[in-house]
Amino acid sequence: MGRGKLPETEKLILESEESQWRMLTRGLINELRTTALIERNPEQTVRVHLVIESIIPPEHNRETNRCNVESNMEKKISSGLARTKEFTNDWLSKTMWMFIGYIDGEEKTPILITYYEVIKTYFYTQKLEGESQNTFSPFASLN
Numbered sequence: 001m002g003r004g005k006l007p008e009t010e011k012l013i014l015e016s017e018e019s020q021w022r023m024l025t026r027g028l029i030n031e032l033r034t035t036a037l038i039e040r041n042p043e044q045t046v047r048v049h050l051v052i053e054s055i056i057p058p059e060h061n062r063e064t065n066r067c068n069v070e071s072n073m074e075k076k077i078s079s080g081l082a083r084t085k086e087f088t089n090d091w092l093s094k095t096m097w098m099f100i101g102y103i104d105g106e107e108k109t110p111i112l113i114t115y116y117e118v119i120k121t122y123f124y125t126q127k128l129e130g131e132s133q134n135t136f137s138p139f140a141s142l143n
Helices: 018-025 075-093
Strands: 009-014 032-041 044-056 096-103 109-116 121-126
Touching: 009 109, 018 032, 018 044, 032 121
Parallel strands: none
Antiparallel strands: 009 032, 009 121, 032 044, 044 096, 096 109, 109 121
């Protein structure tokens, strides 16, 4: 990771709040301009400018998780572990907010952010160079 590059996927702190998110989900605004703090490395945290174009709140998220665990343990332990992972993922997903937008800069870098309200933690991932532009974001302006 060179100077100025952010990790592909990492935790972040989004500097906005639910009342602003709801304005976008209700169509009162067309986009949400905000900032986020991202740890580039243990010694350096950076603030990035974001434009969020779409937000999917937990009540509109319909997701079912299926896990397949391969391990060096017995098959019955792997099956049980898969069930507990599915339960945990379903539990987390019930409170998940999803944000779709881009990092605003010289180039618009598509970004997907998830916020798990139950553990009060944000994660992001950005579009990778080798990824298909049409599969990362539903917004043509970002592709």
